[in-house]
Amino acid sequence: MNILALDLGTSSVRGLVLDADTRPLPGALARRKVDLAIGDDGTGTLSGPDYLASLVDCLDELADAGHLHDVNLVAVSAQWHSVLPLDRAGAPLGPVITWLDTRPGPVGGTSGPADPDGFHQRTGCWWHRSYWSMRLPWLREQSGPIARFVGLPEYVLGELLDSAPMSVSQASGTGLLDLSTLRWDEEALTLAGARPQELPPLGELDWHGRLRAERARRWPQLAHARWSPPVGDGGASNVGSGCVDPSRAAVTVGTSAAVRLMQRIPAGEPMPRLPERLWRYRVDHDHVVTGAAYASGGNLFAWANRELRLPQGAELDAALALVPAGGGRPADPRFGGDRPPGLAPAGTGRLGGLSFSTTSVDILAGLMQGLCELVAEDLVVLESTIDKPVGVVLGGGAVAASTWWRQAFAAALAPRPVSHQRNPEIGATGAALVALGRFGDAVDLADIGRTDELVLPTTTGRSHPQYPS
Numbered sequence: 001m002n003i004l005a006l007d008l009g010t011s012s013v014r015g016l017v018l019d020a021d022t023r024p025l026p027g028a029l030a031r032r033k034v035d036l037a038i039g040d041d042g043t044g045t046l047s048g049p050d051y052l053a054s055l056v057d058c059l060d061e062l063a064d065a066g067h068l069h070d071v072n073l074v075a076v077s078a079q080w081h082s083v084l085p086l087d088r089a090g091a092p093l094g095p096v097i098t099w100l101d102t103r104p105g106p107v108g109g110t111s112g113p114a115d116p117d118g119f120h121q122r123t124g125c126w127w128h129r130s131y132w133s134m135r136l137p138w139l140r141e142q143s144g145p146i147a148r149f150v151g152l153p154e155y156v157l158g159e160l161l162d163s164a165p166m167s168v169s170q171a172s173g174t175g176l177l178d179l180s181t182l183r184w185d186e187e188a189l190t191l192a193g194a195r196p197q198e199l200p201p202l203g204e205l206d207w208h209g210r211l212r213a214e215r216a217r218r219w220p221q222l223a224h225a226r227w228s229p230p231v232g233d234g235g236a237s238n239v240g241s242g243c244v245d246p247s248r249a250a251v252t253v254g255t256s257a258a259v260r261l262m263q264r265i266p267a268g269e270p271m272p273r274l275p276e277r278l279w280r281y282r283v284d285h286d287h288v289v290t291g292a293a294y295a296s297g298g299n300l301f302a303w304a305n306r307e308l309r310l311p312q313g314a315e316l317d318a319a320l321a322l323v324p325a326g327g328g329r330p331a332d333p334r335f336g337g338d339r340p341p342g343l344a345p346a347g348t349g350r351l352g353g354l355s356f357s358t359t360s361v362d363i364l365a366g367l368m369q370g371l372c373e374l375v376a377e378d379l380v381v382l383e384s385t386i387d388k389p390v391g392v393v394l395g396g397g398a399v400a401a402s403t404w405w406r407q408a409f410a411a412a413l414a415p416r417p418v419s420h421q422r423n424p425e426i427g428a429t430g431a432a433l434v435a436l437g438r439f440g441d442a443v444d445l446a447d448i449g450r451t452d453e454l455v456l457p458t459t460t461g462r463s464h465p466q467y468p469s
Helices: 048-064 116-123 132-142 152-158 168-172 186-192 213-218 233-240 298-307 313-321 360-384 397-401 403-413 426-436 439-445
Strands: 002-008 012-018 024-033 044-046 071-078 084-086 148-150 248-253 257-264 279-282 287-294 391-395 418-421 455-457 463-465
Touching (some): 002 152, 002 426, 012 426, 048 152, 084 152, 116 186, 132 148, 168 279, 233 248, 233 257, 233 439, 248 360, 248 397, 248 403, 287 360, 298 360, 298 397, 313 360, 391 403, 397 403, 397 418, 403 418, 426 439
Parallel strands (some): 002 071, 391 418
Antiparallel strands (some): 002 012, 084 148, 248 257, 279 287, 455 463
């Protein structure tokens, strides 16, 4: 049995084929870049039809190369928090509002939940611009009559499958779901000004989708494959990193970044109290993930690479190796503003300590170090929920590509043991493990390595390897 794993990300759409042990098959990877519309006013949107076309291109590429034979399961990791308004015919009424968008705000004098803490404990979320409780009323003011709302995964899969309900994982990212009952929260619906029929139906525990007949004719190899419920990308990344219990936290740096701790808490069971500054979402009916997220991650490097004329490849690695962990210029990396519960708008990033000797590499190192410090602060809060320190596994394409960033995280998070997941496709791999129900195998299957590859300079100018404690 082979598994087709899809990663519906923010900067790219990817499809890869895995074997039954979730190991990637050689060459069986297709990727398309996503065009994001980013604006100084906080805009962070993408085109739903263009996104669908990119996914179709990925599937065509894999099919044409013969990689879809023997696939009988399709697993999906998808970005959380997106929302797309539709008309009565199911056509988009505008672009997809992604997690990057900081424009939504309260409308009509709404004052928020009657008991903010109770609301936070039930939904794992806040009344905040990132969630549907605030986004839906704002969207109604921006466009004409809206028939219903979907997330990006429901829109894309709704165009491919016979049905596309919203998984409990994706629903938990809307801020409208009661995490214990797995039903829409009445107060959250009131704040959103939405009726259940205007939202996607919630998927049942045993839901699996099938390709529509016309799509099956295009990809006959997938005609009988089962499609599993989409997993929120953060939860999938935890599983793909082997962080499936409270002994290890995952720090993932892709386009954005997050620190998360996963626990097995089936629906209906009591959950630990949620600290004020952390969120909590569902991975599936039996598992939750608690953590903090940041609007900046690999996009910091993308900005620096575009604007600062950085050295490339081995030359950049060598230049970074001369900057000690914890070094670089002081920086606030919140270029994209705050993720919840913070309210800082896009454009909050700052650089300090600049002089005529400052290099582009110094600035890059400062930005990366700034993110390490944000994560270190929130990891302390996360550990308070279980009253003990944790190990850390770094993952995601950005840290997989940067030895210096891994070592900077190891220094910032010391004395905790810090390792890294060498597989850059942790989201897709994690979604496959969730679809298979193989949480217990995630630790053994994770390709976890040390963080001691970096060679840092000594005061004498000679170099020596730095090892984490």
